[in-house]
Amino acid sequence: MRNALSDRRAQAGLLIALFFTAIAIFGPLINEHVLHQNPLAIDLEAFGQPPSSAHLLGTTSSGQDVLAQLIAGASQSMIAGLVAALLGTAIAIIIGVTAGTLGGRIDSALTAVTNIFLTLPGFALILIVAGYTSNAGPVLIGTIIAVFGWAGGSRALRAQSLSLRNRDFVQASRMIGESRIRVVIVEVLPHLTGWVTVMLLMGFVGGILSEAGLAFLGLSGVDTVSWGTMISQAQAQNALLGGMWWWFAPPGLCIVALGGSVALINFALDQSYNPRLSGLSRGQLNAFQKIKKRVQRTPKSPQSSENVLEISGLTVEYVTDRGNVVACKQVSLNVRRGEIVGLAGESGSGKSTLLTSLVRLDRPPAVTTSGSVLFTDRQGKTTDLVSQSEAELRPLRWTSISLVLQSAMTALNPVMRLGDQFIDVLQTHDTTLSKAAAQKKTHELLKNVGIAPNRSNSYPHEMSGGMRQRATIALALACDPELVVMDEPTTAVDVVMQRQILANVLDLQRKFGFAIVFVTHDLSLLVEIADRIAIMYAGKIIEVAAAEEIWNAPQHPYTVGLRDSFPPLSQTTVSLRGIPGAPPDLRNPPSGCSFHPRCPLKFDGCDRDEPELLQIGETSVACHQYEGANPKEMVIQ
Amino acid sequence: MVKSRPDAAVVKLVASHQGLRRLGRRLGFYLMVAAVAITLNFIIPRLMPGDPGTQLLLKIQQTTGIAPSEETVKNVRALFGGDDQNLAAQYLTYLGQIFQGNLGVSTSQYPTPVSELVFAALPWTVLLVGISTVLAFAIGVTIGISLGWKAGGRADSFFTPAAAILGSIPYFWVAVLAVWFFAIILGWFPIAGGYDPSIVPGFSLLYVLGILKFGFLPAATIIFSTFGGWVIGQRNMMVTTLGEDYILLAKAKGLSPRRIMFRYAARNAILPSFTGLALSIAGIVAGALLTEVVFGYPGMGSLLFRAVTERDYPVMQAVFLLTTFAVLIANFIADSTYALLDPRTREDG
Numbered sequence: 001m002r003n004a005l006s007d008r009r010a011q012a013g014l015l016i017a018l019f020f021t022a023i024a025i026f027g028p029l030i031n032e033h034v035l036h037q038n039p040l041a042i043d044l045e046a047f048g049q050p051p052s053s054a055h056l057l058g059t060t061s062s063g064q065d066v067l068a069q070l071i072a073g074a075s076q077s078m079i080a081g082l083v084a085a086l087l088g089t090a091i092a093i094i095i096g097v098t099a100g101t102l103g104g105r106i107d108s109a110l111t112a113v114t115n116i117f118l119t120l121p122g123f124a125l126i127l128i129v130a131g132y133t134s135n136a137g138p139v140l141i142g143t144i145i146a147v148f149g150w151a152g153g154s155r156a157l158r159a160q161s162l163s164l165r166n167r168d169f170v171q172a173s174r175m176i177g178e179s180r181i182r183v184v185i186v187e188v189l190p191h192l193t194g195w196v197t198v199m200l201l202m203g204f205v206g207g208i209l210s211e212a213g214l215a216f217l218g219l220s221g222v223d224t225v226s227w228g229t230m231i232s233q234a235q236a237q238n239a240l241l242g243g244m245w246w247w248f249a250p251p252g253l254c255i256v257a258l259g260g261s262v263a264l265i266n267f268a269l270d271q272s273y274n275p276r277l278s279g280l281s282r283g284q285l286n287a288f289q290k291i292k293k294r295v296q297r298t299p300k301s302p303q304s305s306e307n308v309l310e311i312s313g314l315t316v317e318y319v320t321d322r323g324n325v326v327a328c329k330q331v332s333l334n335v336r337r338g339e340i341v342g343l344a345g346e347s348g349s350g351k352s353t354l355l356t357s358l359v360r361l362d363r364p365p366a367v368t369t370s371g372s373v374l375f376t377d378r379q380g381k382t383t384d385l386v387s388q389s390e391a392e393l394r395p396l397r398w399t400s401i402s403l404v405l406q407s408a409m410t411a412l413n414p415v416m417r418l419g420d421q422f423i424d425v426l427q428t429h430d431t432t433l434s435k436a437a438a439q440k441k442t443h444e445l446l447k448n449v450g451i452a453p454n455r456s457n458s459y460p461h462e463m464s465g466g467m468r469q470r471a472t473i474a475l476a477l478a479c480d481p482e483l484v485v486m487d488e489p490t491t492a493v494d495v496v497m498q499r500q501i502l503a504n505v506l507d508l509q510r511k512f513g514f515a516i517v518f519v520t521h522d523l524s525l526l527v528e529i530a531d532r533i534a535i536m537y538a539g540k541i542i543e544v545a546a547a548e549e550i551w552n553a554p555q556h557p558y559t560v561g562l563r564d565s566f567p568p569l570s571q572t573t574v575s576l577r578g579i580p581g582a583p584p585d586l587r588n589p590p591s592g593c594s595f596h597p598r599c600p601l602k603f604d605g606c607d608r609d610e611p612e613l614l615q616i617g618e619t620s621v622a623c624h625q626y627e628g629a630n631p632k633e634m635v636i637q
Numbered sequence: 638m639v640k641s642r643p644d645a646a647v648v649k650l651v652a653s654h655q656g657l658r659r660l661g662r663r664l665g666f667y668l669m670v671a672a673v674a675i676t677l678n679f680i681i682p683r684l685m686p687g688d689p690g691t692q693l694l695l696k697i698q699q700t701t702g703i704a705p706s707e708e709t710v711k712n713v714r715a716l717f718g719g720d721d722q723n724l725a726a727q728y729l730t731y732l733g734q735i736f737q738g739n740l741g742v743s744t745s746q747y748p749t750p751v752s753e754l755v756f757a758a759l760p761w762t763v764l765l766v767g768i769s770t771v772l773a774f775a776i777g778v779t780i781g782i783s784l785g786w787k788a789g790g791r792a793d794s795f796f797t798p799a800a801a802i803l804g805s806i807p808y809f810w811v812a813v814l815a816v817w818f819f820a821i822i823l824g825w826f827p828i829a830g831g832y833d834p835s836i837v838p839g840f841s842l843l844y845v846l847g848i849l850k851f852g853f854l855p856a857a858t859i860i861f862s863t864f865g866g867w868v869i870g871q872r873n874m875m876v877t878t879l880g881e882d883y884i885l886l887a888k889a890k891g892l893s894p895r896r897i898m899f900r901y902a903a904r905n906a907i908l909p910s911f912t913g914l915a916l917s918i919a920g921i922v923a924g925a926l927l928t929e930v931v932f933g934y935p936g937m938g939s940l941l942f943r944a945v946t947e948r949d950y951p952v953m954q955a956v957f958l959l960t961t962f963a964v965l966i967a968n969f970i971a972d973s974t975y976a977l978l979d980p981r982t983r984e985d986g
Contacts, residue, residue, distance in 0.1 A: 009798055112669075118916060119670045121964045123923030124941075124957045125677070131945045131953050132685040152916070205805050212807050213927050217945055231810055235931065240817045240828075248817070252810030259805025267801040277876050279789025361888055363880075397891030410882040413901055415908075415980055424900075425890040459980040472886075 010268030016261035020254075024078040027071040037068035039225050051246050058246035060230075061237045069225050070250055076138045076215075076226035077208045077258060083142025084149065084207025085200045091146060092153035092199060097192070099154075100161030101184055111158065117151035126210065130219040138211060141220065145210045146203070153199040160195055164188050194273045201266040205259045212255050227251035284365050287319045291367050302374045302382050308482050308515050309335040309358070309401075314371035314386075316350075316357045325587050327353040327366065329539045332613070335483065340509065340516045342530030342547065344523045344562065348583045350539035351519050355487055358517075359401055360385050360393055375400055377482060399429050402476040406488040408468035412460040418471055419456025422446075422478055429479050445474040449504055466497035473505060483515045491520070502529060524566040527551045535559050538584050538594035545619035555621040558595050593624060601625060663972050667965045674961040678954055679731050683718040689950050690717035693744055696948075700747045709742070716741050716951065740958070741951035745943065751955045754940060759959060761831055762936035765852060766925045767967075769859035770918065776860065777867025778910055782903045784868065785875025797872060803865030808924035812858045812931035819854060826854045829933035855932045859925055863917075870913050874906040881905075908979050915971035919964050926960075 023030070031037055035056075043063030051058045057066040099110035126144050133140065164170055164187070173183050214220060215228025234240070234248035271278040280288070302310050316328040328350045335341050345351045357368045373385040377400060385393065405411040413421055422442040427433050433441075443453035449470040460468055469489060476484050486505075490498040506529060509516060520526060526533050526547065533550045535543040535558065543556040554560045561579035581598035584590050590597050596606040603624070611622040682689045693713050697705045705713075715730045734740075740751040784793045820828045832838065833847035878884065879902055887901045929938030937956050944952035 115666065116670050116673050119667070119919065119965065119968060120674060120677075121919035121922055121957075121960050123920070123926070124960045127926075127941065127945065128681060128953045128957050129685075131948070132682070132689065132950075209805065209807055213809065213923070216807075216809050216927060217930065217942055219945065228807075231813060235813055240813065240821055243817075243821070245817065248810075248813050252807065252813070255810065256802070256806050260802035263801045263805045264798060267798050276880065277788075277873050279793060279876065281789070282794075285789060356885075359889055361885055363885070394891045394893075397889055399891075401889075403886060403889040405882050405886060407882065411886050413883045413887070413905070415905055415978070416900070424892060424896065428890070428892055428896075461981045 007268040007272070009264050013261040013264035013268070016257055017265065020074055020258045020261075021078065023071055024074040027074055031068045031071055035065070035068055035071075037065040039064060039068040039072040041065075048242060048244055050244075057250055058244070060233065060247055061239065061242075061244070066230075066247055066250060069230055070227070070254055072225040073227040073230060073251065074254070074258075076220070076224060077211055077255070079138040080142040080145070080211035081204040081207035081258075083139055084145040084210070085203035087143060087146035088150045088203045088207075089153060089196060089199045091150040092157055093189075093192075093196065095150070096154035096157030097161045097184060097188065100158040101165055101180065101188060103162070103165065107158075107162075111155075114151045114154050114158070117148065118155060120148075122148040123210065123213070126214070127217070127219070130214050137220070137224070138226075141211050141214055142207055145207050149203070149206055149210075153195075153203070156195055156199070157192060160192055161188050164191055194269070197269060198266055198273075201262050201269070205262050205266075208255060208259055227255050280364055281321055283321045284319045287324075288364075288367060291319075291369050300372055300374060300382075300384055302376050303334070305376055305380050306336050307334045307374075308337045308339075308376060309333075309517075310372075310374040310376075311358060312372055312374075314354070314357060314373065315369050316353050316362065316366055317369050319365045319367055324369075326589075327539050327586060328357060331371070331536075331539075331541055333534055333541060333544065335515050335517060337482070338509075338513045338515055339532065340518060340530045342526035342533040343517060343519045343536060344521065344526055344533060345536035346521060346562075346583050348586070349536040350586075351536050352487060353539075354536070355485055355517070355519050358385070359397075359403055359485055360388070375483075395429070398425055398481060399479040400481060401483045401485060402479065402481040404472050404476045404484060404486040404489045407492045408472045409460065409465070409492070411472050412468060414460055416459070417456065418458055418460065418463070422456070422475060425475070425478050441478075445478055446471065448477065448508060449474045466493050466501070469493055469497075469501060470504065473501070473508075477508065477512065477514075480512070481514055483517065485517045485519070487519045488521070489518075490525075491522075505529075522566070523550070523562050535562065538589060539586060540594070540622065541613065541620075542595070542623070543619065543621045544613075545621075549619055553619075555616060555619050555626065556595075556623050557599050557601050561598075593622075660973055660976055663969065667969055671962060671965055674958060675732070675735060676728075678735075678958050679728060682716070682950065682954065683724075688718075690714055692948075693717060693950060696744045697742075697747060700744065712739065712741055716954065735958075740955040743944075743949055743952050745947040745949040745952070751951045754952060755937070755955045755959050758935060758937045758940045759963065761934060762922075762925065762929065762938065762960075763963060765855055765929070765934065765936060766859070766918075766922055768852075769856040769925070770863070770914075770921055770967075772856070773860040773864040774867055774910070774914060777864035778871045778907060780864070781868045781871025781910075782875055782898070782906070785872040785879070785906070786898050786902070788872070788876045788879075793872070797869060800865035800868040803862070804869075806862060807927075808858060808862045809927040809931050811862050812855070812928045815854050815858050816931060827851055831933075831935040852934075855925075855928050855934050858928050858932075859921065862924060862928075863921055866917065867910060867913075871906065871910050874909050875902060878902050878906040908975065911971055911975040911978065915968045915975070918967045918971065922960060922964055 031039060041064065043059070045063065046055065046059050047063040048061045049055055049059045049063075055065050055067070057070065059065055060069070095110055095114065099107045099114070125148050129144055130141065170183060170187050173187050178186075211220070211226065212228035212231075215226040216232040218229070218232060220226055220229060228251075230251040231248050234244065239247045311334070312332045314328060314331040315326065317324040317326050331354055333341070343351050343354070353366055356362055356366070358373050360373075362368055368386055371386060374382055375385055375396070376382045383396065385396070388396070412418070419439065419442050422445060423435065423438040426438040426441055427435075439456070442456050446453055446456060451467060451470060451474065455463065455467070463471065469492065473489065489505075490501050493501065505516070518526065518530060523533075527550065530547045532544065533547050534541050535550070535556065537558050543550070543554070543559045545555070550559060551563060554563055558579070565578050579598060584594050584597070590607065592605070592607040592609055593599070593602075593611050596602045599606065606624055609624070611624050611627070613620045613622045614626050616626055690713050694705055694710060697709065712734065715727070715734045718727060738752055740755065742748045743751050743754055746754065780796070784796055787793060816828060820826045827850065831848065831851050832844065833851070836844050836847055838844060884897065884901055887897045892901075926938030926941060928934070929936045930942045933939060937960055940952060941956045943949070944956065
């Protein structure tokens with residue numbers, strides 16, 4: 001709400017709306033005491049006059065003052081709009097919330113009624129009703145509009161309260177025996193404020209437009225002045241042929257100004273309720289430009305050609321209008337050719353941000369601000385992915401690094417046949433490939449993961465969850481990549497399927513020799529499949545070691561805690577412990593070591609200095625307890 | 638390959654079968670709405686103050702100078718009530734009349750049957766609204782796609798709020814301005830009417846050209862007043878779709894931006910716009926009725942306007958009924974298009 005009101009467009013809208021409200025309230029007084037005009041007074045000596053000092057906006061063909069009519073018409077529009085908005089919203093709330101909260105048969109019946117009203121051409125209905133009740137005032141018109149116009153809002157409110165009904169806090173209140181009405185008032189309605197506001201505003205706009213339309217057709221009283229009647233009289237009395245623009249232009253402008261101002265407020269509110277919809281702000285875009293200029297293109301050479309990927313000093317920040325949040329801080333990690341590297345951490349540790357950054361697909365407002373990602377192909381050619389432009393990256397994508405996402409349901413295009421999603425990537429990277437050859441290759445790839453070739457004609461929704469996930473793995477191997485990045489690829493499937501998929505992946509990995517970066521929060525699973533494991537906490541890698549070392553001899557207190565939160569795979573009796581506390585808020589990270597507030601071993605200085613990654617034997621670890629412990633073995637990376 | 642063919646065929650058959658079932662359900666719903674409209678058409682005159690039936694008979698007597706025939710009385714009573722039968726019997730008589738296509742006689746153009754007037758006007762409105770809706774949808778959706786693709790950019794931050802304001806401009810005022818500027822000041826288009834009265838109606842090139850010339854301004858008015866809504870809807874859906882995982886994956890695949898924009902993002906984002914199309918046809922028809930009045934276009938709007946000014950109740954009712962039927966058919970077409978475009982047979986669109 002406050003966000004919306006700080007929007008300049010909303011402020012302009014609010015000012016205009018307030019201006020018209022004042023006109024509507026004080027209109028008669030202004031006409032009588034300021035303009036000294038009666039909007040209905042006919043003056044046959046001053047008919048059809050253009051704007052002058054006597055008549056600021058000219059006169060009608062009966063010599064009525066146009067400005068006085070405009071001022072008098074404001075209240076007509078306002079009242080019709082207000083009645084339509086308030087009454088329509090009230091009906092929508094009662095019916096929509098009742099249907100969504102009670103559910104069952106009542107819901108089905110009310111939804112059917114709502115859909116019928118939504119489909120009926122309401123305006124035609126309003127017209128014939130207004131036609132019978134000739135000379136309808138603004139209150140009656142507003143009422144008719146509300147009675148026939150509530151359905152759209154009701155549908156939205158039903159959907160909202162239905163989704164709220166299934167949320168935990170509403171379920172909980174129901175459990176402890178609160179009455180339904182109380183639950184609705186205390187728990188449901190406050191969450192609908194945004195929707196209700198939007199409905200009030202749009203109901204108001206609909207009300208003034210419908211009122212103007214009805215008045216234009218001559219359905220409001222003969223002796224009332226309204227913006228709609230002004231336009232209709234102007235048209236009927238040949239103002240168009242007579243070129244009397246001052247008569248028919250201003251009332252329309254007033255409708256647009258009032259309706260448009262409210263539509264603008266609604267627009268700003270809408271964007272503040274769905275910040276995702278507004279795209280990036282001006283400030284964010286400027287910050288992006290600056291960062292893009294900063295990225296240097298100095299050629300770098302890899303430490304070893306055995307490494308397919310060398311990440312060094314990679315920092316990713318989320319650019320917000322209130323400053324930047326560092327989600328990945330100075331991350332360095334190497335992946336050897338054909339190696340499986342596990343990346344583990346709690347949610348919010350920055351592992352997904354790191355993953356999207358290393359495949360160069362930062363999701364805005366995330367942006368990689370420094371560091372390099374060196375990719376070395378089989379021929380020994382090295383590219384720094386961070387410094388490449390989007391166009392330079394495109395040919396490298398999928399042929400060098402491919403991606404498997406957590407949920408195959410959302411990772412596959414729902415309206416494209418499975419096979420077409422293979423063929424497009426195959427033909428993009430090999431323009432000489434014929435459609436038939438691409439099809440054949442698709443069938444082979446699917447066979448690799450145990451999917452029958454005829455399935456390439458299926459849409460994603462026609463396949464089971466496990467089959468979809470195997471299909472995305474087959475897709476990842478389409479262009480023979482050297483590295484496959486997997487983001488929790490087995491989290492969305494059941495345990496049996498998880499086993500099958502992992503075995504399948506390991507088979508394929510042995511067969512084709514690609515390297516894997518496997519991201520998950522499940523440390524015990526990583527220990528089973530990975531060669532090396534990196535542990536992330538608060539955007540930093542805090543420990544890297546061989547998989548068995550991480551499990552048998554974790555060095556960092558956080559790794560110890562993480563290990564002890566999972567049941568071991570083969571041993572029987574170990575008591576499970578969680579890590580007390582919660583991951584830090586990255587907008588406001590703790591000083592010093594970010595783990596110190598939760599650390600059982602913290603000592604003086606842990607909250608002051610950030611620990612560096614130290615080499616202890618084969619393990620790299622960032623923890624102050626190892627500093628100076630064995631200086632000979634200490635190598636700062 | 639040979640073995641796989643029958644399976645694929647079965648999959649297709651099942652899918653199209655589900656699609657048919659869904660369309661069947663929608664058809665059932667629209668029939669229900671039609672039944673509601675027919676019933677409302679029966680109830681409304683009976684709920685109105687005064688006695689419309691008696692007023693009508695009086696009016697007919699005034700116009701013709703003689704007492705209306707027994708048959709006319711029976712017909713008026715069936716449609717507008719006011720006789721001694723109980724409501725259920727009245728409803729049955731009314732349904733009988735409606736299903737025979739008997740909508741009564743016009744009082745303002747006595748004794749022309751209402752059905753004759755209405756069916757003469759209907760094609761004009763269907764043509765005008767049909768063409769302008771399709772064009773406005775195409776224009777709005779195209780602009781929405783490009784604004785959503787670069788959300789937050791300069792074009793987006795200007796045109797999107799502008800499109801929101803566009804939605805609050807009354808159609809009939811746009812029509813008034815269009816007549817004044819393009820027809821009267823510039824003289825590019827005729828001021829009023831739907832066809833050139835000096836050319837014999839028929840499928841001649843001249844007559845069709847005349848229809849296009851007369852229909853241009855009304856259609857342009859409707860397009861101008863409606864395309865903004867599609868811009869905003871499509872733009873927002875585009876932004877939402879661009880955040881989906883399958884877009885991220887399409888980018889990771891290294892596909893060209895054009896392919897991602899159209900085949901992956903727009904192709905998915907356009908689906909809800911078709912649901913929106915079905916829902917807004919009623920509103921567009923309302924605006925078109927008013928636009929017709931300004932242009933003196935010989936469709937349902939002008940017919941309704943004359944009926945309302947002269948309190949010709951039989952014509953008013955018939956316009957309502959037929960407009961409702963036309964809207965329902967249009968809805969069904971939009972729904973079917975949606976079902977064709979979306980392979981998932983969703984329960985609730």
